[in-house]
Amino acid sequence: MVAFRSTDASGRITGLLFRCVLYSLLALALIIVDKRYDHLGRIRRLLSVAAYPVQVAVASPFQGWNWFRDSVTTRDVLRADKAKLEAELRLAQFRLQRYEALEAETQRLRALRENTESVTDRFVIGDVMNVDLDAFRERVLVDKGAGDGIYVGQAVLDSGGVFGQVARVGQLTSEVILVSDAAHAIPVQINRNGLRTIAVGTGESNRLKLPYLPTSADVIAGDLLVTSGLGGGFPAGYPVGTIAEVKRDPSQSLADVDVKPAAALDRSKELLFVWLKPQAAELLPPPKPAAVPKK
């Protein structure tokens, strides 16, 4: 209680400046330590567990409402949904038949090159929590964390394509930075001709841009962009978006290319966390062998 007894005999507040300076220095120290050094990761992970009840309390009324709405839907709606899903499933199975044949063919071709690794990746599905992190950054909170093996930099997909990557991991939750965040860039290639470039976020959830393509580059509206797999962060071959518009200004050396993201960045509720098969062995455990030569 001593710390809070901050009045003198006449009831005036004393030590305001002292406490203000003390707390400010503490906050500054936290900022510097958190920014410069990586020691606070564990503390932050524990603190995020403390924040979890608040996040759940905020998200649960919305989940409850969704549950309520689900349980009172009419028979007609359910029948319509069922018909739609069956049609989609038929189409997906039709595609899958071809996929299995293609995977077998890829395995054979890789076997020729003495590289028999599977092209399929391991997935974990996470739900986006109904929590607004920051109005001015494209980020979402997902209910899977370090406890589920999620790691920083992990690729995140939704049913349409590449969604983003893991920016920060808590024990129970993790923060995903979307491909459309202004601080995010992803190596891509144009599916039609294999042209490689980098897609950068704009801060708007329905637009990416390709700022590094020369005006003479072979790119036209409607081209599909897929991940190139360069850089090792994202698995290769997943759709990132389609070219929406190409503006070529002859006086500029670089073209102005807008991309419409393939993932439903502002709507998706279920996300896939992907483990890269070939690199997983190198990425998942911390790089211990690097420390050995120091001995």
Next chain:
Amino acid sequence: MMRETRIRRVPMALSAAGALALAVVPLPAVLDAFRPDFLVLVVFYWCIESPRAGGLSLAFFSGLALDVIHGVVLGQHALALTLTGAWATHLRLRIRVFSVLSQCLTVFALLTGYQFVLFWVDGATGNPVTTFGRWLAPFVGALLWPVLTSLMDKINER
């Protein structure tokens, strides 16, 4: 005096927890930029209303909670809230006798100071947000101040 501070701790913690939840309640994207800093207003209220109950400690730890829940660099909101909380405590005797309009203007200045510290730390740590949208929150917060104080006074008097 001891009894007085102990009685006030509970509504203080409860209102802060409620405001923290409001800070992350999902809003439509259009309204999101207009979201006032509820927790900051609540901290100001307690700094002005009962500065003896440890308003600055509340400010620091509320800021830390905001840092964790927003997933930004630890200490950012804590620093901003400590500085502006101390400012509010310093101004408390004057604010109490101000008219509603002057109160709103003072709170607007405090909230702008708060946003400025956040803006500065954002820039210093290398991920600046330069949209003008972030300066909307002080406006909305200042407009909300009279409503919030009358509401909190009602709760506090019980």
